[in-house]
Amino acid sequence: xxxxxxxxxxxxxxxPLTPVLGWGGALLIVGALAVGLFxxxxxxxxxxxxxxxxxxxxxxxxxxxxxxxxxxxxxxxLVWRHPLAAIAARAxxxxxxxxxxxxxxxxxxxxxxxxxxxxxxxARLTSMxxxxxxxxxxxxxxxxxRERGGEGRIAAIFGLVGAINIPIIxxxxxxxxxxxxxxxxxxxxxxxxxxxxxxxxxLVSAAGFSLLFGAIVLMRMRAAxxxxxxxxxxxxxx
Amino acid sequence: xxxxxxxxxxxxxTALGTVGLTWWSWASMRSAERQVEDLRNDR
Numbered sequence: 055x056x057x058x059x060x061x062x063x064x065x066x067x068x069x070p071l072t073p074v075l076g077w078g079g080a081l082l083i084v085g086a087l088a089v090g091l092f093x094x095x096x097x098x099x100x101x102x103x104x105x106x107x108x109x110x111x112x113x114x115x116x117x118x119x120x121x122x123x124x125x126x127x128x129x130x131x132l133v134w135r136h137p138l139a140a141i142a143a144r145a146x147x148x149x150x151x152x153x154x155x156x157x158x159x160x161x162x163x164x165x166x167x168x169x170x171x172x173x174x175x176x177a178r179l180t181s182m183x184x185x186x187x188x189x190x191x192x193x194x195x196x197x198x199x200r201e202r203g204g205e206g207r208i209a210a211i212f213g214l215v216g217a218i219n220i221p222i223i224x225x226x227x228x229x230x231x232x233x234x235x236x237x238x239x240x241x242x243x244x245x246x247x248x249x250x251x252x253x254x255x256x257l258v259s260a261a262g263f264s265l266l267f268g269a270i271v272l273m274r275m276r277a278a279x280x281x282x283x284x285x286x287x288x289x290x291x292x
Numbered sequence: 293x294x295x296x297x298x299x300x301x302x303x304x305x306t307a308l309g310t311v312g313l314t315w316w317s318w319a320s321m322r323s324a325e326r327q328v329e330d331l332r333n334d335r
Binding site: 076083087113159160164 | 293295296298299301302303305306309310313314317318320321323324325327328331
């Protein structure tokens, strides 16, 4: 981890890695979504609407995974003052918010044909909406802090505290009676109630979106590092 | 109620959000890195 603490060393790895993750992710997404739309079977209960799973579940995982990454980066920023940790946390916030929003919108579009409603104030949907608000609050707080010349430490503390919402989202379908279905896939128990014909395009889609998410975070980190370099040089010249 | 309307809307919004975010991130990165190159060349 300390090896990557050096921005020059980080860039040496990030430059070739960005297109690999980006194009690799795009190819996997296109393939998985084509299979999800035209090859995977319809569900015996939900009918064709089950095809929304191939975009909804990866978006949900990335919305939650994004905040987990943001919290880890915030922890590293606060404890080890890792120079890239703050940049990484900030780079994750916007894509995390976009995927949390996509999860809510696609879930809502899935809810109408299956539940008969776009929205229900149940535990899973509400905790996911709170995650989106947390992302927006983090972005606003970090921007405000930096405009005042701060290092983003208050935003980092917020990032850590906000992580409490992740297990709440995860276990919301177990602790409360919700309209949302229970957990279908468990990586810890390596088990799934989803049929293999639907599971593999879902996992490929999730892998593709995850790679693309990684590429987006690297692009945003590279942009932030370049901006820092420009500001430092301009300060030196003036 | 055709399920395909909801499916296509979900896929279209996901594509729009993902492509838009990727394009924005790539354009910001290119613009910032070009500024660094320009400053290096001006020196």
